[in-house]
Amino acid sequence: MEVIVFLPILFFSIILHEFAHGFVAFRMGDDTAYLSGRLTLNPISHVDIIGSIAVPALCWLTGMPLFGWAKPVPINPLRFASPRRDMGKVAFAGPAANLLLATLCVLAMKIFLLAQSFFSPRALEQIFVFLQYGMFINIFLAVFNLIPIPPLDGGRIVTALLPQRAAYGYDSFFGRYGMYVVLALILTGGVKYILLPPTMLLVGIFSKFLM
Secondary structure, three states, rough: HHHHHHHHHHHHHHHHHHHHHHHHHOOOOOOOOHOOOOOOOOOOHOHHHHHHHHHHHHHHHHOOOOOOOOOOOOOHHHOOOHHHHHHHHHHHHHHHHHHHHHHHHHHHHHHHHHHHOOOOHHHHHHHHHHHHHHHHHHHHHHHHHHOOOOHHHHHHHHHHHHHHHHHHHHHHHHHHHHHHHHHHHHHHHHHHHHHHHHHHHHHHOOOOOOO
């Protein structure tokens, strides 16, 4: 039953994440995502076999927190006024979209709490389960994508912030081995020890708003 609730939230969240990348890139002068048909919320355009299907299935089977990713939106940094700096902004747009969605879930829970007299206890419980999953999944996705290892968004943000020479060396190394490092963390379960502490900290901060 949990999977039935989890999966639609997860798919929408990772699709919104990729859409945010494409939208910010488009606003900054790169129409590559738009011309590729990726500036859309249509899930078919964003599904990635590994990140959208295999990894969530593996997480569910192994009892790990359920997360994943969509097919990366194509970006051409050469279309930006300042390629390295602007690529950092585009990278940050994805996690920011997830944190915004988590915030909206918390605000919705607060509204339902204030209006709980208009709902049956059963209906209110189901709404809260859905919104709590939405909050947790989006915080988890934001934290996961902020791991400072390319090709994750955090790696692109670090590259944008480092001095040019250091950024080149950092990107060269992780551009070659970064995905293997990320997959190793996922397959060994090590990723949860990295992600759960900051995720639960943010969940606690968000939850305080409901008190």
